[in-house]
Amino acid sequence: MSEVLAVSKPGDWRATDPQNTLYVDLPAGRVVIELAPAFAPLHVENIKRLVREGYYDGLRIIRVQDNYVAQWADPDNRHPTASSGKSMPPEFERPLTANIPFSMLPDGDVYAPEVGFSGGLPAARDAKHGLMWLAHCYGMVGVGRDVNPGSGSGAEIYVVIGHSPRHLDRNVALVGRVLRGIELLSSLPRGTAAMGFYEKPQQPAAIMKVRLEADVAAAEREDLEVIRTDTQTFAALIESRRNRWDSWFAYRADRVELCNVPIAVRTAAAKAPSSKAP
């Protein structure tokens, strides 16, 4: 994979969209999340309203369940804002339309008729029923809800930190993916109550501040770039994961599963060296 990325061209990458990128600041550092308005536009809009209302600032991570999720919320609704009680319709799937990109993987999937990548996100589709949805891979970000499918507002957010819980697909609104800093969530102490909830507030688990990249001064931005998933370079990256050609491998799988394909992210500054002529 590193060999594929080393010869990538500037056009194989895209900058994050400041209007759809979140900076989540924890005491230990920053988690950067790319939002997915193509799949959950109403949830994403409400999350952006919550960010600008300061709703998340000062909340805590209340749940870290091993091999599953890290989650933050205001469980007792002690600090409501104008948008924190607004429930969104269940954006769990979207219609399969011609204008949405999809780079299909060749090796099948246990859960869905077809899987692949759409706009830099792991996705699945069912052509027969004309539906498409995001897949619960490591690092994906979803909106917690109650039993009523239309009860999610974005006030409660979880991030997948374990083996892909694909049974959640089509059951919640996935709203984005962690681009950087997931290890700050995945290495948090696990909660000791049922379902990984913390029994008491944990020191390292405060959400200090959440901001939209667009609201951060240009000089302070992360300048991340994400690999485009509809290019020859990404197809080569997939091939490099299907068949590991380094000599360590005694057996080459000749196959790859959706959540085992890394969607590369880099700092934009890194593009300069790799675009120089040798």
Add this chain to the structure above:
Amino acid sequence: MSEVLAVSKPGDWRATDPQNTLYVDLPAGRVVIELAPAFAPLHVENIKRLVREGYYDGLRIIRVQDNYVAQWADPDNRHPTASSGKSMPPEFERPLTANIPFSMLPDGDVYAPEVGFSGGLPAARDAKHGLMWLAHCYGMVGVGRDVNPGSGSGAEIYVVIGHSPRHLDRNVALVGRVLRGIELLSSLPRGTAAMGFYEKPQQPAAIMKVRLEADVAAAEREDLEVIRTDTQTFAALIESRRNRWDSWFAYRADRVELCNVPIAVRTAAAKAPSSKAP
């Protein structure tokens, strides 16, 4: 799943085998590993020799790579023992024989012709070629090796702490599974050098002591029981994961992937209540 386990019978569970169970003591607590002599007998034998030689005592976890593995070793070979330099032949697959149990999952797999469970471990098989092997699910324990497939001794051990890296199947000797305490490994700080290696020794990552359960006084044993994977109860557990019947689920997958089936573990003391008549 909890409903299935609540009505399980004593015969649905088996005690751990003291001759094939390891206690790995870290400063934060104990990791219990069940060894898999049916799949990697020579590696398991050598690991047991290393345990009894005290080889692992005082080693450190040297690598924690996010969404991948935690690994311990004596990288500079500063404390060799009689068995630490003994390389084992590559026990990456085993012949498919009639006497080895296999409970097959019905929903297919991206990597293998058939997947299921064998003796409480996630496994795959290829009937056409008469082969069977263990699968790299969360919590599985493997033996690190160099480029030479026959270079693993058990002196270097890794545990899967992320999405299942199934491309490693058939490339390393999987020697067991973590029954308890994986969160002590999965929540360790990630290493900041390439491939998650620690740049300097990390305080919480010492391996204080590793013992075989058989060498621990009876009063100090964990008394764990593992669910049998060849029973009607386990089949019911699989069904409960294929179709989540609680009302939260708006969409039921009707499918389950190998590494999403939990292999339940309990303390033997827990068996008394659940075997009482209601």
